[in-house]
Amino acid sequence: MVIGVVVALSPLWMTTDNTALWTLVVLGALIALDGLASLAMPGMVYGEGIQIVLGALLFISPWVMGYAGLTGASWTAWIGGVLTVVAGAAAMPIAQATHRTAGQH
Template sequence: MKKWTRWEDYVAGICGLYAALSVIWTKQTGASMALMLVFGILLIVAGVLNLSLPGTPWLEYVQCALGILLFVSPWIGRYYDLTGAAWTSWITGIIAAVVTAAAIKPAVDTQHRMRPSH
């Protein structure tokens, strides 16, 4: 697996970017701004790390967990009142989690191929 070629990590990073930037144009309630910024920025970082370090399954698991956390953040931060912030968190979080989950097996397979045989 080559660096900077995994579309799943680009999609997860873009979801993070959209979530983080959407605090500018969506109505924020509760802790939505903080949670969307934190999980959005962490998704961007995880996406870049996954793109630069292919075959690192633990990073894929972290990225998937961040997507799930973004998805559940409206309930954590009490902004589940169907505002634009809640919908943004739900949609970007589930997309990031699903595409990353699809990338976990290829990352594991790549890691196994990269390990030296004993």
């Protein structure tokens, strides 16, 4: 969730163009909202999968959306994307175990 908030707010302290600004804000907000949903419902297995997909989209966004020349925005997307994928992958086994345990009641 924290990664998404940082990414979404990053245009406040770095140079962006309109495309980079909206890409970072939208993907950052989606990552933060998915993280919040995962915290609220820990047994929700698909939340971590969504997190991984959003992280991958954030990582490739500088090239796909055409703002790779904006150093700060690009590095924010690359680092935020990798951290989001790692966090989602790390949480996957915990969410699956919680989901299995919840189904046994």
